[in-house]
Amino acid sequence: MKNLNVTININDDIYLKDPTTTELGKKILFNSIILIDKLGIEDFNFKKLAQRISSTESSIYRYFENKHYLFIYLINWYWNWMSIRIEIALQNLTDPNEKIKRIIKALIENSFINMDVPFIDEEVLHRIIVREGTKAYHHKTVDTDNDYGFFLAYKALCKKISLVFLEVNPNYPYPKTLASTLLEVCNSNIYFAKHLPRLTDLQFNNDLEGMSNDLFDMLYTMTQANLTYDHKQNSE
Amino acid sequence: MKNLNVTININDDIYLKDPTTTELGKKILFNSIILIDKLGIEDFNFKKLAQRISSTESSIYRYFENKHYLFIYLINWYWNWMSIRIEIALQNLTDPNEKIKRIIKALIENSFINMDVPFIDEEVLHRIIVREGTKAYHHKTVDTDNDYGFFLAYKALCKKISLVFLEVNPNYPYPKTLASTLLEVCNSNIYFAKHLPRLTDLQFNNDLEGMSNDLFDMLYTMTQANLTYDHKQNSE
DNA sequence: TTGGTTATGATAGTAATACTACTAGCATAC
């Protein structure tokens, strides 16, 4: 396990005041994750968060315009964090297939690389992403959010992965789709195994740890199948 | 194009009073779809719907406990409708590869089979499913919803598709995951092409129609790649 | 030390949301 201290940069249009610069800001980040995990994003609100951290609604509104922005902040933090984990995991590697293995491992294993950010509980945040992450962009105002650059972190991660796919097979026609699919299938199948088991072939055994070998095999197989498939044979 | 009149059965735990049995009920269904499409599920509410149909909130509450239940109803209607379309599309077919092609066509093409239900606009409903369909189960109360059988329609569709995959390759290890992935990738890539184009290789050309050939090729290729991949070569 | 700026908190208020309790009209059945 590597131990690093890397700062994670968030698009400053997302917040009104940088929460990492003050004690209250860090408390907002840390406790919003705990509370969203506990309540779900729908039942989470600034009043409950204020009570939890013994502060007030209006103080929280000084950092984030509303709960959607706070949610977007956390999502961006996660995908930036994941990008950095993958960056580290790929260091000094040349074999593209080995790179793919490392990428999938980074996506699955929380303990793979520890970056020790005291005001973010990565494991709890991961649970939120698995359950509700896609809500960040599945709504009516996705286009204005996108114009503000709220999804740059996710798109950058996707691009990074798709470039590795092209290293394996430069003629593969759907690198971006395969990358976004890998990210989504990874999380959705963790979620399905736990809550809707008929939608997956994965078996949930009490924790993510026990499932991670099967999940790795599934994702790696899926990726390899697509990248090594002869795409000419389809044109008939 | 086939023209049929099939009734779509919805789990009666989802509604308080069957909306298909009264005029008001049908107006609720028809106009909720239009309004959710226009506003998004977050900004949609029963007050706005009541105004639109010149009725009252409380009258709507007689049909559905809350907007989440109405949303679940529409989602179930859609997946049941899709199951029936696929059922029809597979009639008298024996070649499993041909079946897969028909399934993908049914998933993509709205005009493929017209069932003429006057109180549901299938095309608008499809847009809602693409944008917000996964929110039906991505929330904190998924387990109780699941216990009530709110996701049976989706699971049945998934099972139907996975059985066809096993016809092509009885040894394929991930039929359920591939089925749910097919359903999700289909919708997410339509959505990405329109709103987050860097997450897909599909090109959006003003309408779904113009994109459907590329989408078909992508989904069929992905499915075939997985089903024909030699899964033993991975165990090293 | 003073004076200004920043960070937070206290308090109150508003508009919208989500839901509930109660009432009224009408058809049909006994």
Add this chain to the structure above:
DNA sequence: GTATGCTAGTAGTATTACTATCATAACCAA
């Protein structure tokens, strides 16, 4: 012909999601 039930409407309440104003404490510079 009145009892019943089914339909739909009126009018509320509690909560949510903010917004606005003022107070105060900390800290920083002249």
